[in-house]
Amino acid sequence: MSKRDIAAVVFFVIITVFFVFSALMIHPFGVPENADMDDEIIKGAQSETGTNNGVTSVVFDYRGFDTLGEATVLFTAVAGVIMVFRRLKNE
Amino acid sequence: MNEMSKIVRTISSIAFPLIIIYGLYIISHGHLTPGGGFQGGAVVASGCAMILVAYGSIWTIDKIKEKNLSIFESIGAICFILLAIFGLGFGAVFFNNFLVGSDFLFGTIPSFGSTIANINTGGVIPLMNFAVGLKVIAGLFAIVLVMAYASGSKEEER
Amino acid sequence: MIFNIPFIAVTALVLIGLYTVIFRRNLIKMVIGITLIESGVNLFLITLGYRENSVAPIFTSLPPGTIVPEGMSFPVPQALTLTSIVIGVAVLALMLSLIIHIYRHYGTLDAREIGGKEE
Amino acid sequence: MNIIDFLLMHSPALIVAIPLLGAFLTPLISRINNKARNIFVILILGLTTSIVLLLANDVFTGNIHTYVFGSKDLALPIIRILFEVDALSAFMSIIGAILALVAVIYSWAFMQENTGLDKFYTLILLMTAGMFGMVLTGDMFNLFVFLEITSIASCALIAFWTNKGKSVEAGFKYIVISTISALFILFAIALLYGQYNALNIATLANAIQFSFLDKIALVLLIVAFAMKAGIVPMHMWLPDAYSKAPASVTIVLVCATQASLYGVFRVCFTLYGNTINLSPASIGWIIVLLGIITMLLGVAMALIQSDFKRLIAFSAVAEIGFMFLGIGAGLTVLENAEMMAAIGLPAMSGGVFHIINDALDIGLLFLVAGAIYYATRETSLDKLGGLARNMKYTTVFFIIGLFAVSGIPPMNGFASKLLIYESTFQLNPILSIVAILSSIMLLAVFVKVLHSAFLGPSIPKFKEVKEVPKSMLIAMGIIASIIILFGLFPELIINHIVEPAVNALVSYGDYIREVIPTFTGGI
Numbered sequence: 021m022s023k024r025d026i027a028a029v030v031f032f033v034i035i036t037v038f039f040v041f042s043a044l045m046i047h048p049f050g051v052p053e054n055a056d057m058d059d060e061i062i063k064g065a066q067s068e069t070g071t072n073n074g075v076t077s078v079v080f081d082y083r084g085f086d087t088l089g090e091a092t093v094l095f096t097a098v099a100g101v102i103m104v105f106r107r108l109k110n111e
Numbered sequence: 112m113n114e115m116s117k118i119v120r121t122i123s124s125i126a127f128p129l130i131i132i133y134g135l136y137i138i139s140h141g142h143l144t145p146g147g148g149f150q151g152g153a154v155v156a157s158g159c160a161m162i163l164v165a166y167g168s169i170w171t172i173d174k175i176k177e178k179n180l181s182i183f184e185s186i187g188a189i190c191f192i193l194l195a196i197f198g199l200g201f202g203a204v205f206f207n208n209f210l211v212g213s214d215f216l217f218g219t220i221p222s223f224g225s226t227i228a229n230i231n232t233g234g235v236i237p238l239m240n241f242a243v244g245l246k247v248i249a250g251l252f253a254i255v256l257v258m259a260y261a262s263g264s265k266e267e268e269r
Numbered sequence: 270m271i272f273n274i275p276f277i278a279v280t281a282l283v284l285i286g287l288y289t290v291i292f293r294r295n296l297i298k299m300v301i302g303i304t305l306i307e308s309g310v311n312l313f314l315i316t317l318g319y320r321e322n323s324v325a326p327i328f329t330s331l332p333p334g335t336i337v338p339e340g341m342s343f344p345v346p347q348a349l350t351l352t353s354i355v356i357g358v359a360v361l362a363l364m365l366s367l368i369i370h371i372y373r374h375y376g377t378l379d380a381r382e383i384g385g386k387e388e
Numbered sequence: 389m390n391i392i393d394f395l396l397m398h399s400p401a402l403i404v405a406i407p408l409l410g411a412f413l414t415p416l417i418s419r420i421n422n423k424a425r426n427i428f429v430i431l432i433l434g435l436t437t438s439i440v441l442l443l444a445n446d447v448f449t450g451n452i453h454t455y456v457f458g459s460k461d462l463a464l465p466i467i468r469i470l471f472e473v474d475a476l477s478a479f480m481s482i483i484g485a486i487l488a489l490v491a492v493i494y495s496w497a498f499m500q501e502n503t504g505l506d507k508f509y510t511l512i513l514l515m516t517a518g519m520f521g522m523v524l525t526g527d528m529f530n531l532f533v534f535l536e537i538t539s540i541a542s543c544a545l546i547a548f549w550t551n552k553g554k555s556v557e558a559g560f561k562y563i564v565i566s567t568i569s570a571l572f573i574l575f576a577i578a579l580l581y582g583q584y585n586a587l588n589i590a591t592l593a594n595a596i597q598f599s600f601l602d603k604i605a606l607v608l609l610i611v612a613f614a615m616k617a618g619i620v621p622m623h624m625w626l627p628d629a630y631s632k633a634p635a636s637v638t639i640v641l642v643c644a645t646q647a648s649l650y651g652v653f654r655v656c657f658t659l660y661g662n663t664i665n666l667s668p669a670s671i672g673w674i675i676v677l678l679g680i681i682t683m684l685l686g687v688a689m690a691l692i693q694s695d696f697k698r699l700i701a702f703s704a705v706a707e708i709g710f711m712f713l714g715i716g717a718g719l720t721v722l723e724n725a726e727m728m729a730a731i732g733l734p735a736m737s738g739g740v741f742h743i744i745n746d747a748l749d750i751g752l753l754f755l756v757a758g759a760i761y762y763a764t765r766e767t768s769l770d771k772l773g774g775l776a777r778n779m780k781y782t783t784v785f786f787i788i789g790l791f792a793v794s795g796i797p798p799m800n801g802f803a804s805k806l807l808i809y810e811s812t813f814q815l816n817p818i819l820s821i822v823a824i825l826s827s828i829m830l831l832a833v834f835v836k837v838l839h840s841a842f843l844g845p846s847i848p849k850f851k852e853v854k855e856v857p858k859s860m861l862i863a864m865g866i867i868a869s870i871i872i873l874f875g876l877f878p879e880l881i882i883n884h885i886v887e888p889a890v891n892a893l894v895s896y897g898d899y900i901r902e903v904i905p906t907f908t909g910g911i
Contacts, residue, residue, distance in 0.1 A: 062338035074326030097359030100544030106504035225331030374553030
């Protein structure tokens with residue numbers, strides 16, 4: 021095995037340990053420890069944003085700027101793909 | 112990509128309008144039921160991709176150029192960011208939901224708890240859903256179209 | 270312990286993906302690995318937002334007897350997952366189009382062969 | 389309310405929104421003609437730069453700006469996205485604004501002969517907007533989103549010359565590295581969210597218990613950001629990406645790398661600042677060691693390169709080492725107030741000052757390399773020669789960059805490196821000797837370039853080479869004049885720009901207290 025392979029194995033083992041421990045130590049499924057932010061959002065969703073859908077109220081109102089970012093990511097990818105497949109001058 | 116057999120083309124022509132209507136329904140009811148601009152846009156874009164697969168990329172790129180799709184995408188994105196900037200004029204901050212509680216379009220506020228669906232709610236959210244929907248339709252279809260055309264034209268060269 | 274199955278699935282997905290990215294040489298397989306890691310992370314996010322016996326946070330025709338807000342699952346992780354899925358699609362599209370170009374230039378998809386070749 | 393107050397109040401949002409709107413409009417504007425598009429892009433970035441300077445001017449006096457999206461007041465618990473601008477964020481956004489503006493001015497002539505330019509400018513604007521978002525945001529998930537915008541845009545731009553296999557390969561390498569690191573960051577965010585049900589940086593910093601899961605999240609965050617910032621064990625992608633991208637992209641890419649460096653600082657100092665129970669001294673020594681290794685490796689690799697752009701890329705790696713040396717040396721004495729005033733603050737201001745100097749010096753050198761490529765279509769040092777006869781201005785700019793990067797007065801590199809040498813000498817003489825040695829080696833590297841590319845006998849192939857067009861000269865001139873300005877008046881810059889940033893880095897308490905008034909920790 022080359023040095024590079026050994027480094028890859030070590031990296032993989034360390035990350036494995038991290039992920040296994042985090043899956044073991046996080047709170048049990050279905051019993052969150054803390055719910056401040058989400059309770060506040062569910063309570064306010066109808067009166068503040070006028071939507072019946074809590075998820076949409078988060079996506080487009082409470083965290084609307086994230087959605088702008090998300091739309092921008094898609095825009096970036098489209099621009100990137102079209103640019104990569106553009107017609108070059110000498111072709 | 113070459114066009115497929117006549118059976119496939121006919122079936123996809125029949126299914127295409129239904130898929131479009133279903134996608135538009137998901138977009139326009141985003142504030143009431145599960146779904147929204149991204150999901151509905153993805154449905155419509157996959158309908159368009161079905162047409163692309165059935166008729167072939169050369170036929171499709173004759174009908175609609177990726178440049179035009181890119182313009183549509185820009186318009187969707189500009190509408191979205193303008194709706195955010197309008198909040199700055201009305202409510203003095205970005206992403207202010209300035210239509211909620213007004214007598215104008217989509218201004219009704221539903222009562223707390225379980226309610227029946229009323230499409231005239233949500234403030235700017237339905238408008239944003241439409242803007243994002245337009246953007247996603249044009250964007251995803253442009254990606255698929257460009258990639259299909261580029262990988263297809265290479266095959267012909269060989 | 271049986272209730273923690275989603276977390277086990279998350280770990281499995283992430284580790285299979287990571288294994289594929291690190292130890293496979295084929296570029297398409299690397300991309301598949303990245304997609305697997307991404308699904309694992311998305312599953313993790315959405316799992317964190319579940320409360321026992323809860324319904325989706327949608328008020329239209331709510332089942333009678335639902336307590337608000339305790340009887341509803343969290344909306345924020347769902348929104349985050351939505352964002353992360355769209356980002357994943359964008360990255361996937363770009364990676365695949367670069368792979369098409371790499372294949373045109375080098376005629377192979379093996380990462381090591383590409384690294385050794387001159388143009 | 390007059391227009392200045394209005395702009396100042398909304399500036400955190402406008403700094404991101406204006407380039408985004410510009411990017412969305414560019415495909416429409418480029419329908420008119422190319423000249424209109426170029427002017428439009430320059431105008432958009434000029435407007436953004438002026439708003440950044442307006443905001444920075446206010447922030448450097450000690451205010452911290454917060455901006456809540458969608459609501460006027462800041463209600464607890466924070467459920468909306470929050471932008472929080474302190475002096476460090478303002479400092480980083482100044483770098484980004486200046487270099488992005490220079491990059492588009494340079495591109496006018498440099499990219500003129502290429503196709504697909506409307507997408508090129510769109511992506512440059514998107515990359516700049518993503519960078520601003522990364523440094524201004526106060527929300528972890530928002531940071532992830534903007535990180536992705538930056539990396540997708542830069543990946544597409546690195547692969548701009550798709551007719552060259554190597555640049556497509558560099559782009560692919562970059563996107564794989566950045567996607568994996570972004571997914572690590574997302575996983576760490578999910579860990580934090582699962583425990584504390586919050587995404588706001590200040591709220592999280594207040595709530596964090598430093599449990600085992602938090603430690604995992606910390607390691608994942610630091611590994612991911614360090615991978616993107618090109619710190620030594622994870623720098624493989626950096627020389628490829630820097631050397632294969634068009635020169636005007638590289639200069640923005642330098643800023644994007646530094647925005648990731650900002651991510652490391654924000655995570656270490658603010659998010660975990662209150663709870664990290666390793667002593668700052670030991671973290672400081674780790675950072676110093678990392679800096680020394682980065683420096684030596686970068687210089688050693690730069691010495692053996694024969695490709696001009698690759699050589700500059702490796703010296704960029706070495707420059708990152710200087711920043712780490714300065715900031716790490718400051719951390720080692722953080723707990724001792726006397727030593728801090730005597731050694732720590734100068735060392736840290738040297739390190740932070742070097743961030744902006746590195747961006748300017750390396751940026752100028754890449755622009756010179758791009759100019760040579762434009763004129764001769766060649767970047768290999770073995771084939772170049774005698775260019776000083778025909779390209780007088782470019783040679784002058786190269787000499788300015790050479791002096792600046794190797795820390796010779798009266799350039800800006802001297803000001804920041806002197807601070808680092810002086811303070812590390814008091815800490816441990818070996819450190820400063822190694823730093824001076826690397827500087828001298830950098831000088832040797834670039835004198836070699838000067839000799840082989842600009843001086844020497846003229847090569848028949850390059851007899852007809854002409855000086856590059858005006859827009860490229862103007863772009864290089866802007867950076868060169870800023871370099872000389874910083875070199876002539878270092879005190880002014882250090883007092884008004886660098887020291888507020890250093891204070892923001894050290895005193896994380898103010899950042900948290902701006903959102904959560906009851907927070908008591910912090911220096």
